[in-house]
Amino acid sequence: MDNPIIRRLEGFTRLSRDEKQALAEAASQRVRRLGAREDILVEGELPRDVHLVLDGWACRYKTLEDGRRQIIAFLVPGDTCDPHTLAFREMDHSLGALTAVTLAEISREGLQSLTETSPRLRQALVWTMLVALAVQQEWTVSLGQRTALERLGHLFCELFLRLRAVGLTDGNSCELPLTQGDLGDATGLSNVHVNRVLQVLRNSGLIILKGRILTIPDLARLQEVSLFSATYLHLDREGGSLDANEP
Known part of the structure; x- marks a missing residue:
């Protein structure tokens, strides 16, 4: 169940x-695997299931008529891709795999049944949606007000902390399987501009990028340079398992 x-x-x-047992069983009944750059759902499609990321990276994105893409969220293991489908009947954006991904597919009816029998699960899912909204708001601030260096640094801080929250970091390092195109589509920067900013971040000792691994030697320093506050991630929520004798 871990x-x-x-x-x-x-x-x-x-x-x-x-x-935890009920959720683990629901998440294991139907597992879907996709290759890198495959679509999970496309805008306008009628979704039947809620998708949860077990492994790999995905994203939410919008594509304009001329092919330009805006990534509106990165999805990492532990994330719920499309919780809003419990209320909406049609996709208003697309979901795509950035790497090979493994997804748990839970029907809307199955998820509703889980949340009806467990107020705590329902509360947790509501919090995931609220935090996703908070992240979206913070990305809007980045696009509107932060400099290019602040945008990328801020994004790296966010992704590192989100991965650390689900046990997917190794010291001050984490996986970062994103291309410069992905980073540009998320931050509103051209590939050339992304490359220049990455060089500045590297040369300043703020990050180390080797292959698909991001290392942040001094997280507090990168947070300061990027004007990053983790408040919007709500990582200080009280969580953890109930004791065996508790209901």
Whole structure:
């Protein structure tokens, strides 16, 4: 039952053994694997299931008529790709795999049944949606007000902390399987501009990028340079498992 979905939800509320078991069973009934750059759902499609990321990276994105793409969210293990489908009937954006991904597919009816029998699970899912909204707001601030260096530095801080929250960092390092094109599509920068800013971040000793691994030697320093405050991630929520004797 130690999977990133449970770790993610336990960051928001304490779950009992039975609740974790029920969620783990629901998430294991239908597992879908996609290759890198494959679409999970496209805008206008009628979704039947909620997708949860078990492994790999995905994104939410919008594409303009001329092919320009705006990434509006990065999705890492433990994230719920499309919780809004519980309320909406049609996709208003697309979901795509950035790397090979493994997804748990839970029907809307199945997820509703889980949340109806477990107020704590329902509370945790509501928190994931609220935090996703907070992240979206912060990205809007980056696009409108932060400099190019601040945008990329801010994004690196966010991704590192999100991965650390689900146990997917190694000291001050984490996986970063994103291309410069992906970073540009998320931050509104050209590939050339992304490359220049990455060189500045490297030369300043703020980051180390080797292959698909990002290392942040001094997180506090990068946060300061990027005007980053983790408040919007709500990582200080009380979580953890209930004791065995608790309901």
